[in-house]
Amino acid sequence: MTTTSKNDQLFERAQKTTPGGVNSPVRAFRSVGGTPRFITRAEGPYFWDADGKRYIDYIGSWGPAIVGHAHPTVVKAVQDAATRGLSFGAPTEGEIEMAEEIVRLVPSIEQVRLVSSGTEATMSALRLARGATGRDKIVKFEGCYHGHADSLLVKAGSGLLTFGNPTSAGVPEDFVKHTLVLDYNNVAQIEEAFANFGNEIACVIVEPVAGNMNLIKANEDFLKALRALCTKHGALLIFDEVMCGFRVALGGAQELYGIQPDLTALGKVIGGGLPVAAFGGSAALMSKMSPVGAVYQAGTLSGNPVAVAAGMTTLKLIQEPGFYAKLGATAKRLADGLTAAARDAHITFCADSVGGMFGLYFSVTPPNNYAEMMAGDRERFNVFFHAMLDEGVYFAPAAFEAGFVSAQHTDEVIDETIAAARRVFAKL
Numbered sequence: 001m002t003t004t005s006k007n008d009q010l011f012e013r014a015q016k017t018t019p020g021g022v023n024s025p026v027r028a029f030r031s032v033g034g035t036p037r038f039i040t041r042a043e044g045p046y047f048w049d050a051d052g053k054r055y056i057d058y059i060g061s062w063g064p065a066i067v068g069h070a071h072p073t074v075v076k077a078v079q080d081a082a083t084r085g086l087s088f089g090a091p092t093e094g095e096i097e098m099a100e101e102i103v104r105l106v107p108s109i110e111q112v113r114l115v116s117s118g119t120e121a122t123m124s125a126l127r128l129a130r131g132a133t134g135r136d137k138i139v140k141f142e143g144c145y146h147g148h149a150d151s152l153l154v155k156a157g158s159g160l161l162t163f164g165n166p167t168s169a170g171v172p173e174d175f176v177k178h179t180l181v182l183d184y185n186n187v188a189q190i191e192e193a194f195a196n197f198g199n200e201i202a203c204v205i206v207e208p209v210a211g212n213m214n215l216i217k218a219n220e221d222f223l224k225a226l227r228a229l230c231t232k233h234g235a236l237l238i239f240d241e242v243m244c245g246f247r248v249a250l251g252g253a254q255e256l257y258g259i260q261p262d263l264t265a266l267g268k269v270i271g272g273g274l275p276v277a278a279f280g281g282s283a284a285l286m287s288k289m290s291p292v293g294a295v296y297q298a299g300t301l302s303g304n305p306v307a308v309a310a311g312m313t314t315l316k317l318i319q320e321p322g323f324y325a326k327l328g329a330t331a332k333r334l335a336d337g338l339t340a341a342a343r344d345a346h347i348t349f350c351a352d353s354v355g356g357m358f359g360l361y362f363s364v365t366p367p368n369n370y371a372e373m374m375a376g377d378r379e380r381f382n383v384f385f386h387a388m389l390d391e392g393v394y395f396a397p398a399a400f401e402a403g404f405v406s407a408q409h410t411d412e413v414i415d416e417t418i419a420a421a422r423r424v425f426a427k428l
């Protein structure tokens, strides 16, 4: 290929040694088309690509960069930790501090186990739920993403209460035959599921604020019904707060909605950009984990000292007075500004936000479930995405993803984004 773009050259080179040129599929721009940007550095609300172009970054590493990129305090903590050694495979005091902090901040957690990815956190929480209840069946909701464990890569079966079909090659039907996939925000369906399989369901896993089918808020009635039905039937309620934890409020969605799950999965923000995730719940439930209990789980790099230093420092920074009020106001300023800009250009569009997360929808109202999200104008999103990219604004490269702001997205940065969107909407 004859191109002077370093991004193009890197993409071509990457595809020779890495499938699709990327190490996680959404980075490949398959949904929006074009060449992915290869990032060379990031600072505050910005990152720069291999051609030296600066972008206002609205993915923030898909959630972790809540205090802004390369925050000096976090970088210093990482540097200090690294000089003391990179990994020991033996316990450290830093892990205790991190566990104590999570227990203090997340309402339903009394004990927590640190892992290295959100996938591990949800996978282990499911194993614990099955181990604790002695049941096999699990319930998930269409459009919620919980990482890539086999039994979670599943879409709805052909009938309402039929069990799911794998969404990935390599996942045996047998592995998903215990997974029931229902519609998000649909109380009648979950009631019917419990009426049919109540004493076989180990757990219900849900993103209490969904961020993997664009941004969709759970209705309060829906989460209350999940809580009540799980309690009634002896099933466990798992909140997957890998994305919304420490993002929609300091205590996560469970604090926002005032609903206590039995188990919580965390990730992203708690690593501050390095690999830390966790799952936790009551001490009684967590005592079923190995080495005290019979549910096995382990990790060579779990509680890694450098990653924990980044996470712990981030958890301190987000507790500064007014942090979430400001973060929420920033995301709302963006959502409101974009909505107004689209309205002025007579474009069918709306936007919404919860805490530091936001959704952009090419539809009249925000969607309530996966099918409604899929009905949005994705072609128009793709044109919008690329035009904004040209303007130096990097939104998630797919209409199915939520966006994120950081504490470093000042009003000026937001207003610069809205001004760019006005130019783009005018041409759409």
Ligand code: PLP
Binding pocket: 062, 116, 117, 118, 119, 120, 122, 145, 146, 147, 148, 207, 211, 212, 240, 241, 242, 243, 244, 267, 268, 277
């Ligand atoms: N759960 C949710 C809600 C997520 O958004 C993600 C990742 O985006 C995961 C789990 C998986 O986390 P990881 O990519 O760290 O494995």
